[in-house]
């Protein structure tokens with residue numbers, strides 16, 4: 537049987553970072569991993585981060601949950617038919633309800649093949665402390681992802697002081713007392729923590745009503761390089777309802793566009809050694825009016 541782990545957590549919380557960490561450790565343990573990921577928006581930015589040689593399927597511009605469930609089943613089936621592997625890591629979009637995302641895994645097609653081990657939710661602890669500032673629908677999604685986890689990573693601890701760290705862990709644990717909770721920076725955990733999981737059946741779990749999410753995605757393409765400072769000034773003008781930006785930004789004077797990530801007010805730049813398409817995807821509520829500087 538193939539062990540299956542589902543990575544959940546709001547946009548930009550650290551799921552891909554966890555995925556990359558786990559891929560390294562799974563391989564070090566002599567096991568072969570495969571990945572199924574699901575991205576909101578038409579650009580596959582996260583899958584660029586999974587190194588060659590790891591079997592990968594992705595579902596773009598959809599959601600593993602609800603409408604995407606059949607497509608996900610088909611993708612997982614193809615993965616099983618084409619590849620041999622020991623562990624399947626599934627990264628859901630930050631906009632997915634973790635329990636809905638389980639539908640595809642629990643398909644009767646896979647009953648003999650997949651051994652579902654648990655939901656691992658990566659929570660941005662800073663966002664947790666500021667959760668009252670979220671719109672009600674987004675907040676309930678954020679809380680549901682934590683409530684249904686078997687293991688919670690209280691992530692981004694490096695951005696909090698000691699008291700805030702304690703408050704965040706205490707708060708998340710009160711919301712979900714059955715899950716183990718670990719404090720992390722950059723989603724660093726030993727793979728052993730995943731191996732210790734054995735999820736109870738999720739079939740009967742009660743889901744809170746989330747309401748309709750008004751999350752949209754928008755792709756912005758660069759016609760020419762931008763000045764980094766000017767671009768960062770522009771970021772500061774964005775509304776709080778821009779939850780996530782990722783892509784490649786061409787900067788004045790640099791040969792290749794830089795890989796760029798933005799989550800909850802924090803920007804991250806990484807040099808890129810290949811020419812990637814100069815474009816970013818913006819994810820949030822009410823983002824129609826967001827245009828490049």
Ligand SMILES: Nc1nc2c(ncn2[C@@H]2O[C@H](COP(=O)(O)OP(=O)(O)OP(=O)(O)O)[C@@H](O)[C@H]2O)c(=O)[nH]1
Pocket residue numbers: 545546547548549550551552553554582629630658691692693694695720721722723780797798799803804
């Ligand atoms: N300061 C800090 N930054 C982090 C930490 N973990 C992740 N990040 C950064 O947060 C950003 C988002 O991380 P990802 O791992 O891509 O998040 P994600 O949950 O996969 O994002 P989506 O797939 O868009 O939902 C990246 O710039 C990471 O480098 C952390 O513990 N501390």
